[in-house]
Amino acid sequence: MVEVTLWGSLSAVAGGKARHEIEAKDIRELFRKLAEQYPGIEPWIDRGIAVAIDGTIYRDTWSKELPEGAEIFLLPRLAGG
Amino acid sequence: MRYIRPLSIEDAVGELAKAVGPAAILAGGSDLLVRMKGGFIEPELIVDIKRIGGLSDVTETADGFRIGAAVPCAVLGENKALKQAWPGVVEAANLIGSKQVQGRCTITGNLCNASPAADSVPALVAAGAKAVVVGTSGKRTIAVESVPTGPGRTSLAKGEIVEAILLDKRPEHAGDAYLRFIPRTEMDIAVVSAGVNLTLDDHGAIKTARVALGASAPTVLLVEEAGQVLVGSKLDEATLERLAKICSGACRPIDDKRGTIEFRRKVAGVLAQRAAAIAYKRAGGK
């Protein structure tokens, strides 16, 4: 079980709730479960969501494991120069 | 389109006079080629005047200096006698564009493009320079300030070419200076500028003065009142204050991408003061 925090705009599509307890071992499972619970999130996942695990941002590694007790934070996928 | 390279001024004048479509004179080309690139002008005839005898020379005469129409500004900077006599004119010429542009551009071209912001023109006007104009009906010598009549417009008739710029011989105790304001340190068009030319009497008081402002009106402005206010003074604080006020008041600038009306008014006065101080020092004033 991990606690996941969504950024402001994303929490609006997730029942207005920022914090969610989810049983997920990696990013892929986390996204799948979130989408099952809140179908509105799916287009956001398609557009790109980054996952911060203890402050380190992962944009593409969906196989990244979510350690027990880690601080998980979802963020928009960013552009760079 | 035709490109020709006449060897005499008569041939050049003749070709220009009989040209049917738009024709352009090519000396340095630093303005002409930019306008062609931008599609603002599509000349049917380009007359390259650089091979015409004498047009690429700076000569010292009994009356002063004769600067051929095809002399690049960089060459003016390398002429010690000219630099000694007319440092303000030379520094103005050496502010146009970059080193690369100065290797091509000419003060005659700068004058004939008739930009109100042309760097060398306020210095030439302050210096009382004259332009030698050649046309089908002969040759005439006119004050440089009578060449431009508005942005991009001149008093030159079809077929006329400015073949040289004349600068007087310098008396004792004379000095000139040119300053422009640009946001960068190089590679800019003047937002506003000022040229000042002074002669002093034996006591160090200003005997004659000419002040010209650039980028402050549709053409370069000769501000006679500003010259008058300087005459008789030793450039004390009060005179400088009045000079600034007169110059700011004489401006009729516009708001554009390079600056605002307020900014140009104010800085015209500041630059006139600073240029006057440099010219005064160069003239030997203390």
Added chain:
Amino acid sequence: MAGVAVSTTINGDAVEYLCQPDETLLEVLRDRLGLTGAKEGCGTGDCGACSVIVDGRLVCSCLVLGAEAEGRKVETIEGMAHGDQLHPLQQKFLEHAALQCGICTPGFLIAAKDLLAKNPSPTEEEIRFGLAGNLCRCTGYDKIVRAVQDAAEVMKGA
């Protein structure tokens, strides 16, 4: 439009070409002669990437007509090294990492060569003003100025 026949000298070699009257020297060098070392960054004389030396004068080749090169001597970046021996400026630009993307580099080298030919011991300020016609967007100019300073030292010793 009638073509203009031009005989000129480029990097010491006699070259003949036919160009249009409105064609710039930069276009001739790049598109007719395959000398693509000079770059077009602006086409209006504001960036210096197309710098060449014509009869000993530093110019932007975008502000010179190809027809004007008749009887002149043109020097481009392609003629700067002697055989496999780089010019000291080229060597110092490499050592100081005075280039990042490198698009402005040929223009800077030509302008710096002209600068040192006229002033073999320039101050930092003289270098900065001497190279003000060449834009670089990557380096902040710091390493370029240092490379020119270092090259000037080497060239004086040579």
Added chain:
Amino acid sequence: MNFDPRFSGRQFASVGTRPIRPDGVDKVTGRARYGADFNMAGQLVGRILRSPHAHAVIKSIDTSKAEKLAGVKAVITAKDLPDLTDGDAAMYDILDNCMARKKALYDGHAVAAVAAIDARIARQALKLIEVEYEVLPHVTDVDEAAHHHAPLINDQVFTEGLEEKPAKPSNVTKRTQFGHGDVHAGFAKADFIVERSFKTEQTHQGYIEPHACVASVNPDGTADLWVCTQGHFVYRQHCAQLLGMEASKLRVTSSEIGGGFGGKTHVWAEPVALALSRKAGRPVKLVMTRDEVFRASGPTSATSIDVKIGASKDGTITAAEATLRYSCGPYAGSWAEIGAMTAFACYKLENVKTVGYEVLVNRPKTAAYRAPSAPMAAFAVESAVDELAHELGMDAVDFRIKNAAQEGTRASYGPVYGPIGIGPTLEAVKHHPHMKAPLKANQGRGMACGFWFNFGGQTCTDLNIGMDGSVSLAVGTVDVGGSRASLSLVAAEELGIDYSHVKAIVADTSSLGYNDMTDGSRGTFSSSMATISAARNAIKILRERAAQTWDIPVEDVHWEKGHAIAKGEKYGNLSPLSLKEIAAASGKTGGPIAGHSELVADGAGVSFATHICDVEVDPETGSTRVIRYTVVQDAGKAVHPTYVEGQYQGGAAQGIGWALNEEYIYGKDGRLQNAGFLDYRIPVCSDLPMIDTQILEIPNPNHPYGVRGVGETSIVPPLAAIANAVSNAVGVRMTHIPMSPPRILAALDAEREG
């Protein structure tokens, strides 16, 4: 893939040295080939017709006269680039930007294009294309566009991110919010509060090389594209999708790139060149003019930002809040969102809230520009932080140190930080001699902090060992500023050989697997990770070959300093085998030796910098000169320190230009007034001092060598550092970037008049 990216704290032999870059000689001799330096037999010249109107319905386009002109081989309009984006909104916007469909949305928007046998005929042909426009009211200012009375740019846009879907369309495409705590409660606890509004004008990346490409489409549908880009794999995807091609049939070769800084991260004219080539049946070269680059590539956002920060007497920030409006051009973007995330990222805040609004305007489509959106937010926040320190009577550096984020701090954008470098950069600045140097009259000193995320991403690398033991490295990440040197160093380091035996190249899209583009400061970070992985895979084979030669178990063969070594007393008489010896024998031991790697280099690690700047302001003209500048930034590990310094210096210089003079100036007619290097004033050599650098190395735990991205952060602090310096020099708070002389003089006059 079992690659372990964790930092190992090793000692380096090659990494950290400063050799000459492998592509250097080509670049100093004029031989390097950039976008416009490539030609194909029979190629045509492509040119684009652009809208002179800021906002207009395209009622009709008649190309018949242009088509009849001798020498014209193809004329295209939006009809020749039909919509194949299949509901992908971002790609549709890119398509519409490449060639306007129903409306021209900005001055410079492409409406048609021609391919002709030479440039003169192409130019003439453009003049023969007749476009009938119905001119619409336009809006170019970000604040005016956000107003409900503003002309609507797209009537299908309803602001996203509001609690309820709005009833009316608007130019505001999205609202985003970040933060934590309770800012109302926080401000109630504050003894001092600073509240100010700021504006920044639109700037351009200002790369010296205009966009250029050569496109060649064959009758069988295969195609080649030579192009200057920050990401040829991304360009291949975009072009293939927009033209309805299979990606594998389009080979994209990235030329040397003459600067990008974010501006060459998606396609602009390349699909047009391909469509022209497809129609004409000949290769087409398309090079933008400088005027086109300014009018019709992707500058950064103009912004309008409100900031409020409160602190208690002891110097603790109790609450911070910002509202950020960013222009996007005429298409939706996420620029304010990034601004809202980065705004307060340097600080440890209990109560923080940022709200971003994306605003459509009739200006070119906004693109990324080096740490996109962060410099403007930092300008507003760091200006207010300085002002607050002043009100508290605290030193600006000490105030920041007291409130700096650290490991364990919850970032203003959400997550909790791991090990970060903001504190060390501030401490380094506090003790830097620059901070103590005396100042003269009319001079002022300022400092400011900056933050950027950095990314990694998909990366693919091939490392091939030749029979002579030399190594060729093929990477898919475009080299924008010396990364081939850094990657060669990394390959040499890992293999234990000399740098001179490694040659790195950027491979084309048909030679290597997909690779993300060079953005987000990911070039050296991600490709060095892939290079290390590829080298380790090669080493595994080298060890196997040595084991085979010696006829011993591979587990007993170790790799040290470029040699296979048999470990164990029983192998005492076996002398080490060098890489060169193993390579020479490879034909008989199993064939070529190579290492391949494909990975996602995530975990880039956030980056911080603190800059110090001295300026001198002429109080009579408002002219500002930067007289001293110092950059302190964390690099993780500087692989090639000279190029790291170069990134620091280049970012600072771009920031200086932005702070003082660079801006897009639009006329009342909605046309860009300064589309050239003469009036869009990027700094020239004589405008700048030497830019001093101090590299801090706080290892990134997620990279084997500790590398972080370094490219972008350096542009974040300068706007604020210079604004603070100017404000300290003249005693007036400057709130509008660029601080051009007319703006400074007007501010001074307003102050003098009280």
